[in-house]
Amino acid sequence: MSDKNKDARGKKPKGRVEDRFRAAEAASGIGAFEYDLESKRWDWAPGVALLFGLSPNKAPDSLEEWQRAMFVGDLAKVHEALEAGRKGGFYVEFRVMRDGVYHWLAGKGQTDGNVLRGTFYDIGDRKQLEARLLGVNETLEARVRELREETHALEVLNRTGIAVGAELDLENLVQIVTDAGVELSGAEFGAFFYNAIRPDGEAYTLYTLSGAPREAFANFPMPRNTAVFEPTFRGTGVVRSPDILADPRYGKSEPYRGMLPGHLPVRSYLAVPVVSRSGGVLGGLFFGHHQPGIFTDRAQSIMQGYIKPASVR
Structure with missing residues (x-):
């Protein structure tokens, strides 16, 4: 087998693998990014743009413009997380407007010199599960309180009934x-x-x-x-x-x-x-x-x- 054939056979699968990675990234709700903390240069995979509700071909170049898609109440903690990234890693959860609805995303990464590398990914399913679990916990806590109150009431009624009878x-x-x-x-x-x-x-x-x-x-x-x-x-x-x-x-x-x-x-x-x-x-x-x-x-x-x-x- 010639070296030329080896190169040709090596290049075609590489292109197909990258395409499959991009497709898998988009389907799984994950997108990789790099952010230079000094120059503010912002590089991202197409999956990140989709998570933010943006077209990969028309997305703005600066991270500041991307932040317009974020829920205003979450901006402060996103900025704090980016600053914390200067000392090592960062993690933040926030909401973005996509298709007229707010969706929960998480960002996670590590710093290599001045460059923060990481991923953004969708945590909507997890947030829904957390909300359901919170509702279940609140219901259980309320029921436990009710049972305690009922038990106390029965104790008072029994004690009073005995006292009244005597x-x-x-x-x-x-x-x-x-x-x-x-x-x-x-x-x-x-x-x-x-x-x-x-x-x-x-x-x-x-x-x-x-x-x-x-x-x-x-x-x-x-x-x-x-x-x-x-x-x-x-x-x-x-x-x-x-x-x-x-x-x-x-x-x-x-x-x-x-x-x-x-x-x-x-x-x-x-x-x-x-x-x-x-x-x-x-x-x-x-x-x-x-x-x-x-x-x-x-x-x-x-x-x-x-x-x-x-x-x-």
């Missing part, structure tokens, strides 16, 4: 129920106000208090049938407000139009009527917290189920 003194019994209500609802403080009929009409008397000293109510008049309190004392339904100060029912009644100065700070508000077996309204359990948005649907549901068996006297 207690003969009515005031002590109601205090147990009030204390447990504060714990179950996540309130800072709670109180049971008793419906009392006096010669001068209907009144509401503080019977038990939990989470605050009784002196906190010593200088305040008892609740009246205002728009906020009426559903509770009439037994028509639960009242829950994420922020009672912003509630349209709040501050509508004379003469106080809201809480008096020095009142316990209440933003989150939950009130549940306590009804006897015969259907009469005994009073209401009221729960408060100084932060808004404390009482959830779950807390309301627990309290409604909890109060029903508690109101037996």
